[in-house]
Amino acid sequence: MVATRQSTQLLPSDTYTDTLGTGLAALQTAASSGEFDYNAIRSQVNKLIHGIVPTGGEHWYDAVTARGVIELDSDLSDLEGKTILCRVSTLADIVVGGGANVVTLASPGQVPTEVSAIGAVTTSGAITAQLAGAVGTGNSSVVVPGQNALAPKNLCVLVDTATGDVVSTPGGDQVYGLLQGPSTATNGNAFDNGADGVQISLVVVNAGRNGFDLTTAAAGLTIEYGYVARSTLESVPEECFAPWPGGLVDQAAAVDVTRQNAYDNQGTSTVTVATNATVNLAATRAWRLRDSLSANMFVVTEATSVQVAGAALIFDVDAPIQDFDGTTFDVLMAGAVSLDAGATSNFTVSAGNISVGASAGNASLSAGQDVDITSGTVLDVNAGTNMDVDVAGTFDLLSGGTFSIDGTGASNITVTTGTFTVSTETSGNLDLLAADAVNITAGDEPAAAGNSVNITSGSATGGNNAGGEISITVGDANGSSSGEDVVISAGSAGATGATGGNVVLRPGLETAGVPGFVSLAGSSNGDDEHIVELSTGGSNGSAAQMLVGTSDPDATAISARPASLYLRNTQVADGTAGAVWINTSDVAGEGTDWTEISGGDVTGPASSVDNEVALFSGSTGKVVKAASIRFIGEAICIAKTNRSGGPLAVNDLAVMDIFNANSVTTTTTADNTDVVYPVAIGGANNAEVWLVIAGRFTVKVTNAATAGDYLGTSGTAGSSASATFPGTGTFAQCDDSAAGGLVTASFINTEVY
Secondary structure (H helix, E strand, O other), X not given: OOOOOOHHHOOOOOOOOOOOOOOHHHHHHOOOOHHHHHHHHHHHHHHHHHOOOOOOOOOOOOOOOOOOHHHHHHHHHHHHOOEEEEEEEEEEEEXXXXXXXXXXXXXXXXOOOOOEEEOOOOOOEEEEEEOOOXXXXXXXXXXXXXXXXXXXXXXXXXXXOOXXXXXXXXXXXXXXXXXXXXXXXXXXXXXXXXXXXXXXXEEEEOOOOOOEEEOOOOOOOEEEEEEEEEEEOOOOOHHHHOOOOOOOOOOOOOOOOOHHHHHHHHOOOOOOOOOOOOOOOOOOOEEEEEOOOOOEEEEEEOOOEEEEOOOOOOOOOOOOOOOOOOOOOOOOOOOOOOOOOOOOOOOOOOOOOOOOOOOOOOOOOOOOOOOOOOOOOOOOOOOOOOOOOOOOOOOOOOOOOOOOOOOOOOOOOOOOOOOOOOOOOOOOOOOOOOOOOOOOOOOOOOOOOOOOXXXXXXXXXXXXXXXXXXXXOOOOOOOOOOOOOOOOOOOOOOOOOOOOOOOOOOOOOOOOOOOXXXXXXXXXXXXXXXXXXXXXXXXXXXXXXXXXXXXXXXXOOOOEOOOOEEEEOOOOOOOOOOEEEEEOOOOOOOEXXXXXXXXXXXXXXXXXXXXXXXXXXXXXXXEEEEEEEEEEOOEEEEEEXXXXXXXXXXXXXXXXXXXXXXXXXXXXXXXXXOOEEEEEEOEOOOOEEEEEEEEEEEEEEOOOEOOOOEEEEOOOOOOEEEEOOOOOOOOEEEOOOEOOEEEEEEEOOOOOO
């Protein structure tokens, strides 16, 4: 039987409230009826729904507008399983090899402590990209895609253990690592040194900031690295959000992050910027540095100017390299301006003029060594009155084009000591022009020979070019006047017994063709044309002449000074040979007695050999030729071919080779009766050697020899042997004594082949 409770036993509440307090005393100890208990439950439900202590506007019977308990349970479960990426640091020292852009990690110690999470998976572990091959075989830029191209999930942060700073390139770009495993790796496995190995490829952000380039900037460094690990919220390590080298630290919300607070917080500590820093100024905005009275000291205005202000300020820029770029650079000072540098410097404008001037006072340009002024077109120096250039050392005026130094009065260019050179360097003539005379005078030399005036033409530099000419020309006379003379005078001696200066005309030397010559040309075509007159000065001076013509001077009675020379032209039309006459007149002035100079017409080979004998060729007595014998020392020698099978040296002994014409060999037969030849000039096998056929010579001897002994061949190839009496093979008699080695002898063999 089912028992039921009468409805009157549970009475409804007379008073409804859902704003009771909380706690034991408020809800349990103070309970006085079932109605109180109902209201206590209503108050707790109100708190569960609204999450606050009810104030009268919220009620336990309000609709639940968010999640229910079951939905909350599901959401909490999902939240616990939510994955989070944390940066994990590894403090093991890892040495990057020289020139390397990849490093293989060793297990244990250097590899991540988590298992691997390979590629685009959601499992927990160290996030690793998978290579196409094995680790340690090369670098790679393979990544696990992340938030963007510059934030892949396998990106590692690298720290230089020597400095504690992030690794950077010399240009300040941060160097990162890409954590990568081999193609054989299995997701969820622990890292090892084999199939589940791991490497870090070293990269920097590329120029387009849309990916990475491999780099060797970390080569040779010892580094630590921080990799990215995936974890669930339920198992996230408590240090996951702790600051990591190179990371950020969030300030409390109550902190007012202003530049003033940042400066104050910094104190006196130095700020180190490990990467490039840039401050962008908006249009028309300025960045000002002021003093304690708010007066500007340094002002940078966007797209306008950089200004240093203040009457008492010193603008001191102390840096190895100072680079000022802009449209206008204006330095305006009420006092002095000084630009000082410790090395080679320049002040250049790419367009327009550059002016250095003084409104009052002097403008000084000075240097410890040279002052070099170079103009691209015209160098224009204007002086109000005088222009005075004083140089303690060298004064170098170098123009890329022409230059002109003009004066309206008497002018001079003088050097007190040393050589004064006026020249053209690669081409062009040197012209000395005067409205009147041109005087070239060498200075007198006290107590020494007079100085010389040297005029030298250039030598040819290659090919078949001729040496340069020297031409001195005076102006032609007008009307019936005589032409002006060309006078080249050397300095006179300063005392009796001293030597006057010389006048030297020297043609260019021969280098690869015809040598240069001194050409003295007259101005007429007559047979009595005086080309050269050689004379000595003073009251006791005398003279002789050189003439050129096309006829015989004795037949045409050409008059000249005694000892003058007449050269008949060798290019006359009738083919008459050239000839030379000397004037033999004994008169005081000029005479007509000429004697032809002949002889010296013997011809021969273009070259000869030392010690070679000359023979007449033909019957004219005017031609000689080379003989086939030579005098070498005191011996007469002929040439034959060495067929001994080895070299023959001077003082060796050879014999006629009866098997080869005009050849010699050696023998080991004593008293050989073949024709014997001492060697005067040796040679290799099959080469020419010169052999003694008569006279006195030196030859090798195998035994002791006494003056008067006789020599024949020996059992030693190339050597003779001495004997007291002559034998069948005797060819010479000793002139001195020797204990062996070399002996001097005279040839007695009369057979020559």
